[in-house]
Amino acid sequence: MADISLSAATPVVPRRRFRWSTVVDHAVLITGALIMFFPLLVMLQTASTPDVETMKYGPGLYFGDQLDDNFRKAMFEASGFSGANTGLSMFKNSLILGLGFAIGKIVIGMMAAYAIVYFRLRFATFAFWLIFTTLLLPLEVRILPSYEITQKLGLLNTYTGLIVPLIASATATFFFRQFFRSVPEELVEAARIDGAGPVKFFIDILVPLSQTMIAAMFIIMFVYGWNQYLWPTMITTDEGMYTLVRGIKRIVQVLQGGNEIPEYGRANVLAIIAVLPPVAIVIFFQSWFVKGLTESDK
Amino acid sequence: MKRAGFASRWLPILLLVPQLSIILVFFYWPAAYAVKSSFYLQDPFGFGQTFVGLENYSSLADSAEYLRVTNFTVVFTVLVTFFSLALALLLAVKADKVIRGAKSYRTLLMWVYAVAPPVAGYMGLLLFNQRWGPLTEFFNVFGWEFNLRADYFDTAFAMVVVSVWKQVPVNFIFFLSGLQSIPKSVREAALIDNRSASGRFWDVTFPLLAPTGFFLLIINITYALFDTFGVIDTLVKGEPANNPMTLVYKVYIDGFRGNDLGGSSAQSVVLMLLVLALTVFQFRMVEKRIHYT
Numbered sequence: 001m002a003d004i005s006l007s008a009a010t011p012v013v014p015r016r017r018f019r020w021s022t023v024v025d026h027a028v029l030i031t032g033a034l035i036m037f038f039p040l041l042v043m044l045q046t047a048s049t050p051d052v053e054t055m056k057y058g059p060g061l062y063f064g065d066q067l068d069d070n071f072r073k074a075m076f077e078a079s080g081f082s083g084a085n086t087g088l089s090m091f092k093n094s095l096i097l098g099l100g101f102a103i104g105k106i107v108i109g110m111m112a113a114y115a116i117v118y119f120r121l122r123f124a125t126f127a128f129w130l131i132f133t134t135l136l137l138p139l140e141v142r143i144l145p146s147y148e149i150t151q152k153l154g155l156l157n158t159y160t161g162l163i164v165p166l167i168a169s170a171t172a173t174f175f176f177r178q179f180f181r182s183v184p185e186e187l188v189e190a191a192r193i194d195g196a197g198p199v200k201f202f203i204d205i206l207v208p209l210s211q212t213m214i215a216a217m218f219i220i221m222f223v224y225g226w227n228q229y230l231w232p233t234m235i236t237t238d239e240g241m242y243t244l245v246r247g248i249k250r251i252v253q254v255l256q257g258g259n260e261i262p263e264y265g266r267a268n269v270l271a272i273i274a275v276l277p278p279v280a281i282v283i284f285f286q287s288w289f290v291k292g293l294t295e296s297d298k
Numbered sequence: 299m300k301r302a303g304f305a306s307r308w309l310p311i312l313l314l315v316p317q318l319s320i321i322l323v324f325f326y327w328p329a330a331y332a333v334k335s336s337f338y339l340q341d342p343f344g345f346g347q348t349f350v351g352l353e354n355y356s357s358l359a360d361s362a363e364y365l366r367v368t369n370f371t372v373v374f375t376v377l378v379t380f381f382s383l384a385l386a387l388l389l390a391v392k393a394d395k396v397i398r399g400a401k402s403y404r405t406l407l408m409w410v411y412a413v414a415p416p417v418a419g420y421m422g423l424l425l426f427n428q429r430w431g432p433l434t435e436f437f438n439v440f441g442w443e444f445n446l447r448a449d450y451f452d453t454a455f456a457m458v459v460v461s462v463w464k465q466v467p468v469n470f471i472f473f474l475s476g477l478q479s480i481p482k483s484v485r486e487a488a489l490i491d492n493r494s495a496s497g498r499f500w501d502v503t504f505p506l507l508a509p510t511g512f513f514l515l516i517i518n519i520t521y522a523l524f525d526t527f528g529v530i531d532t533l534v535k536g537e538p539a540n541n542p543m544t545l546v547y548k549v550y551i552d553g554f555r556g557n558d559l560g561g562s563s564a565q566s567v568v569l570m571l572l573v574l575a576l577t578v579f580q581f582r583m584v585e586k587r588i589h590y591t
Contacts, residue, residue, distance in 0.1 A: 021495070022396070025392045025395050025396050026396060026399075028388065028389065028392045029389065029392050029393060029396065029403045029407070032385075032389045032407055032466075033403065033406035033407055035463070036406065036407060036409070036410050036463070036466075036467070037406070038425075039418075039421035039422075039424070039425060039463075040421075042421070042424055042425060042432060043421065043424065046424065057430060058427065058429065058430020058431065058432070058435075059424070059430070059432060108316045108317050108320065109317070111313040111314070111316060111317065112313060112314050112316075112317035112318075114313055115309075115310035115311075115313035115314045116314075117303075118303045118304055119303050119304055119305075119306065119309070119310035120303050120304075120305060121310050121311075127314055127318065130318065130321070131317060131318070131321065134321050134325050136573055136574060136577050137325075137329065137570055137573055138520070138524045138573075140524040140525075140527060140546050140549075141332075141524070141546070141549075141566050141569045141570055141573065142325075142328040142329050142331075142332050142566060142570075143549065143550060143553075143566075144332070144549070144550075144553040144554065144559065144562050144563065144566065145327075145328035145329070145331035145332045145335065145563070145566075146324060146328040147554075148328075148331065149323070149324070149327055149328055149331065150324075153323075164320060164324065165324040167320055167324075168320050168321045168323075168324035168325040169321075169325070170317075170321070173317060188303070188304075192304075197304075198304040198306055198309055199309070201304075223411075223412050226414070227412070227413075227414035227415070228414075229414060229415065229416045229527070229528040229531075230527050230528070230531075230550070234554065245414045245416055245417065245528075248414075248416045248417055248419075248420050248528075248532060249416065249531070249532070249536065251420070252420065252423065252532050252535050252536070253535065253536065255423075268424075271417055271420055271421075274414065274417050275412070275413050275414070275417055278412035278413075278414075279409050279412040279413065281412070282408070282409060282411055282412040283405055283409055286404075286405065286408075290408075290471055290475060293468075293471060293472075294471065294472055294475040294476075
């Protein structure tokens, strides 16, 4: 009897009690967050310090006052040979790549997914397999032939050549197919009774229903497109077509060679600008982004 | 497909045309081209090509360098996959436990998802700089003369560290969402049955996370094989010399720099087969159903 009352008196979950394990939990999380943040801090410090100091002593403990100067140099002064390679032009190209990739992928993917889910097609299974096999092989594996073909089509140094080959995989199609299949069947029936045709149903019902999905896909795809490296490196030789991420390769080569003082400040400003837009989007639209990302494994 | 669909004949075809034409031109054509080129020897001066059968493959099998790159890729993939999964799981379990500041921790631990691999590699160049890199100095304190790009092991170490740093957030997001989807009733039942936190973790939480973990395993292997290209390219500054490299990087170096289209295509085909095998394995495992929901 005494035993029972004793066990009832000690609650299973102690509340508001100091526990060492809680301290450890927070310590682990804070350490993790700091390790994640540390490289960015080093970049910020060198971006605000005169290059001579960085060259001599490396990253220091205090921030300098050169940030706006380095920013101006990085964004508006041309580097490279052609004079077309400013931070601003690279920013513009990154934006075009990110937006073009995200929008292209979503529009094409939604159309294809709509056709596969909502229509009776004789070769539906064949089209399905044709499309979804592309999920298996990343662009990196077939990079050289893709380059050769893009070259044959005369698409080097064009936005089309930059964006379209990247769209050639079915991630968005697969995602929207899963989502459309979860939309209740009664909706189509109701729409058909009301006399809505397939186009009207798509634009007036399905697209508005998919808003959250579209937003989530857009964030993931924009980040993916903005961060592309290998393909832009191969396809753009004209400096006016460089994206920020592709520009990293140039920065690395410039920092390596020559006897003059390497332009650490400018390089780090460019690297920070290459990181900020996708990071900002992911942080601001966190809940959509996480939903979109984790939903894709279903 | 849905039971109640539309019966239009031309509309679905019209809807499929953009997707199909893009993948035919930029997926199937290159893939077929790679398979075909792998059986030919390209003239280095661009005067045609000769059919050589399986010679490109057999010279791959005989190449000591290819073997070395393969070995490194395997070790690299295992290390990156293991550490990014383990660290992410630790952080996710802690982030799931804390009550205060849970949202802030999530933000602080996941933003690196959006950092491009080459930028991560560039950060690595700064931190591991031979003369004044903060991490180089840190290792020097312990008597480790860290030498990026001059020492094979040190370069490999930096590649693993940067690749893991970049991948932990992705795994963290998935593990955390997996943990948060474990029903409250299950947690409470486990709490009554098992007072030890680590026992609860291994007996209840870990098995419930298995499907997420398996999905992530495949994602991480793919990441280590293919997406680390940018990390490796920046860390070796585009000049691998005697430094370690992965199979994908070798495809690029041999084909684009060495102009060896046949050899590079044969390597591409080997990688394609590897990915196919991985996918078949994934489907088989999913069929065996290692999930409980």
